[in-house]
Amino acid sequence: MNIALTGGTGYIGSVVLEQLVAAGHAVTALVRSDEAAEKVRKAGAEAAVGDLYDTAWTARLFAAADAVVHTAAPGDGSSEQFDRAVVAAAVEALGGTGKPYVHTSGVWLYGSNADITEDSPLAPPALTAWRPAVERSVLDADLVATIVTPGVVYGHGGGIPAGVLTPADGKVRLVGDGSQHWTTVHVEDVAALYVTVVERGERLGHVLGVSGAGPTVREIAEATGAEVVPETVEESRARLGALFADALLLDQRATGAKARSLGWSPTRPTLLEEIRG
Known part of the structure; x- marks a missing residue:
């Protein structure tokens, strides 16, 4: 297939790009700079440099493709407006065509829940409270839509665990007391799920893109071999920012049964295995 991809230089999107090319697909990566264009070309994609807020430009490129995979995210206060612009382009270009559109969400959508499935009640923290309305617009449109919903992604030295639970001076600070579970997935595995669904x-x-492994934050920190330092919730909120900390304090577990029913199977080391080496 000819696939239009957003976020092709990002943490998840760059791996999706690699796997799409390896699977024999022709990829056009929509990027914002000449530097990013060079990166995606080296990965085997064609590059289109422009502004994803420009609905006409984005829709034109989406319409020329057989499918669209949207992984780009600014990761700041503009995330809702950014996603709405991309969704508008997808509806304009793909509505009624039968061409698949793959959108990206995140497991925080479901709030604290010990057995999350795709049908679980939505209870996002304030950080991602904008997601349900945007994603409802995707599902209500005349699109052949899938919303990949990754867990806490790790691998290749990146992701939230590496960024939040990195030892410093032989110590690693927990988020709260560390009793909450994070439902996790390796970046290579979640990229394979995007390929499967498109x-x-x-x-x-x-x-849901989750491996089924859901260690506690304390278990993740202890795997580093560093001294573990618990915090109060207010200490974590002061250190990390209230919005981010509240998301990290969610207690979440999930098996990813629906993804497995599609033929997807995570094969990479669990987060604890990767940390322990």
């Missing part, structure tokens, strides 16, 4: 070309709704 190749199926079906209207799948939300699909």
Whole structure:
């Protein structure tokens, strides 16, 4: 297939790009700079440099593709406006065509829950409270839409665990007391899920991208071998910012049964295995 990809230089999107190319797909990566264009070309994609807020430009490139995978995210206060612009382009270009559109969400959508499935009640923290309305607009549109919903992503030295639980001076600070579980997935595995769903070309709704491994934050920190230092919730909120800390304090577990029913199977080391080496 000819696939239009956003976020092709990002943490998840760059791995999606590699795996799409390896699977034999022709990829056009929509990027914002000449520097990013050079990166995606080296990875085997064609590059289109422009502004994803420009609906006409984005829709034109989406319409020329057989499928669209949207992984780009500014990761700041503009995230809602950014996603709405991309969704508007997808509806304009792909509505009624039967071409698949793959959107990106995140497991925080479901709040604290010990057994999350795609049908669980939505209870996002304030940081991602904008997501349900945007994603409802995707699902209500005349799109063959799938919303990949990754857990806490790790791997290749990146992701939230590496950024938040990195030892310093032989110590690692927990988020709260560390008793909360994070439902996790390796970046290579979640990238493989994007490839699986876009190749199926079906209207799948939300699909959780989680490995089934859900260690506690304390277990993750202890795996580093450093001294573990608990915090109060208020200390974590002061250190990390209230919005981010409240998301990290969610207690979440999930198995990813729906993704497995599609033929996807995570194969990479668990987060604890990777940390322990």
